[in-house]
Amino acid sequence: MVVDIINPYAVAVTQFDEAAERLGLSRSMRNILRAPKRELIVNFPVRLDNGDVQMYTGYRVQHNINRGPAKGGIRFSPEVSLDEVRALAMWMTWKCAVVDIPFGGAKGGVICDPHQMSRGELERLSRRYATEISILMGPNSDIPAPDMNTNPQIMAWMMDTYSMHQGYSVPATITGKPLAIGGSEGRLDATARGVQVVTKAAMRHLDMTPENSSVVIQGFGNVGGITARLLHESGCKVIGLSDISGGVYNPRGIDVPMAMRFSREHGSLRGLPGTEPVTNRELLELPCDILIPAALENQLTKENAGRVQARLVVEAANGPTNVEGDRILNENGIMVVPDILANAGGVTVSYFEWVQDLQHFFWSENEINQRLEAIMTRAFNAVMAKAVAQDTHLRMGAYLLAVSRVAEATELRGIYP
Numbered sequence: 001m002v003v004d005i006i007n008p009y010a011v012a013v014t015q016f017d018e019a020a021e022r023l024g025l026s027r028s029m030r031n032i033l034r035a036p037k038r039e040l041i042v043n044f045p046v047r048l049d050n051g052d053v054q055m056y057t058g059y060r061v062q063h064n065i066n067r068g069p070a071k072g073g074i075r076f077s078p079e080v081s082l083d084e085v086r087a088l089a090m091w092m093t094w095k096c097a098v099v100d101i102p103f104g105g106a107k108g109g110v111i112c113d114p115h116q117m118s119r120g121e122l123e124r125l126s127r128r129y130a131t132e133i134s135i136l137m138g139p140n141s142d143i144p145a146p147d148m149n150t151n152p153q154i155m156a157w158m159m160d161t162y163s164m165h166q167g168y169s170v171p172a173t174i175t176g177k178p179l180a181i182g183g184s185e186g187r188l189d190a191t192a193r194g195v196q197v198v199t200k201a202a203m204r205h206l207d208m209t210p211e212n213s214s215v216v217i218q219g220f221g222n223v224g225g226i227t228a229r230l231l232h233e234s235g236c237k238v239i240g241l242s243d244i245s246g247g248v249y250n251p252r253g254i255d256v257p258m259a260m261r262f263s264r265e266h267g268s269l270r271g272l273p274g275t276e277p278v279t280n281r282e283l284l285e286l287p288c289d290i291l292i293p294a295a296l297e298n299q300l301t302k303e304n305a306g307r308v309q310a311r312l313v314v315e316a317a318n319g320p321t322n323v324e325g326d327r328i329l330n331e332n333g334i335m336v337v338p339d340i341l342a343n344a345g346g347v348t349v350s351y352f353e354w355v356q357d358l359q360h361f362f363w364s365e366n367e368i369n370q371r372l373e374a375i376m377t378r379a380f381n382a383v384m385a386k387a388v389a390q391d392t393h394l395r396m397g398a399y400l401l402a403v404s405r406v407a408e409a410t411e412l413r414g415i416y417p
């Protein structure tokens, strides 16, 4: 019986093991690269608006720091678990290596439901979590950033808290900040802009043109929403969108700017005029040319991957396809641009933000976007070349490139007994 792996950490380890096997890595090297370097679990109190004190659990995992300081976002969600954070940290290591920026991989998370919390409660939670993980944080050691349900304001509170403890401002200790306190032009759009670059590159490879391509996107937050806007601007026909409340569909095309306004005003896409409702499950199986999961892990599995109708899947989310889902998509000849390449635009502009903060010298949005496009295009071409040379799919191509870079750094630094 084929076991469908759903635990994200098990998915991440399986993906790594397959690449390590293909690269012929030694057993010692596999052991080193598989294991998370540091795992911090914190339980901390937060005073609620009604005067009660509630305990929260958070994590910060550094998977590997051989190529540079640990880097990766922070997620606030009721679904956060240690294994999820471990997987996300491992994917960050490979992601930074795929785009060849000098960072290792990390991720953090707090088990909470930010949608049920007031602004004051969220600020107290963010500040206390920053204090708890400040033993790892620092511009040379571990640099967090936004992820699901976190945003520039939360990064500002966390930077301020860290800086209070130091006695001076340390903007380079966190990225994704507002512009006024050392954020970078272009960071808010960066992940989606990177998704746009690799989507267009993959489309060229498949002889697809924007005007003849329909797109379905799951998730309408920072990544999914801006990806929808950018692909709409590129001339693609966006026919399906979704958020946590469900999906909306119009085979003739959705007016994305109108959808963004509607979602801002109503808090969700539900009831978007001119569309019919679909469930998030149905959304993934809609007839379309390009499917972009931009929400959660484990959305394409053996349960539904066989019914995906797209020619191209671009993984804007982290880990949206599990091992079995991936196998089915590959067997069906669907090109999958893997997460560690597709959504690397965010961390790439985070790298630019860090460099700018360290130098106290800031670049224009145009410069940022040009450098981002150059890095994403270079990475896409390198992954494609590796996949073609090794007669494999893009995920394996990306892993072969990334894992060999991290292994090389590890080897050069020396493996001590």
Ligand SMILES: NC(=O)C1=CN([C@@H]2O[C@H](COP(=O)(O)OP(=O)(O)OC[C@H]3O[C@@H](n4cnc5c(N)ncnc54)[C@H](O)[C@@H]3O)[C@@H](O)[C@H]2O)C=CC1
Pocket: 146, 147, 148, 149, 150, 191, 218, 219, 220, 221, 222, 223, 224, 242, 243, 244, 245, 280, 294, 295, 296, 297, 316, 317, 318, 343, 344, 346, 347
């Ligand atoms: N923000 C960033 O810079 C980066 C984010 N990512 C990944 O992109 C994905 C999305 O992150 P963000 O856009 O930043 O988060 P976000 O919090 O801004 O938006 C998440 C979106 O997903 C929707 N969603 C949540 N649960 C859902 C469900 N069950 N079905 C359908 N939609 C659902 C939400 O309603 C929201 O529209 C995550 O996997 C994240 O790890 C990857 C690289 C960078």
Ligand SMILES: O=C(O)CCC(=O)C(=O)O
Pocket: 071, 072, 073, 074, 095, 143, 144, 145, 146, 147, 175, 176, 318, 343, 344, 346, 347, 348, 350
């Ligand atoms: O911008 C960053 O440092 C990391 C963003 C992130 O969490 C991700 O790429 O998954």
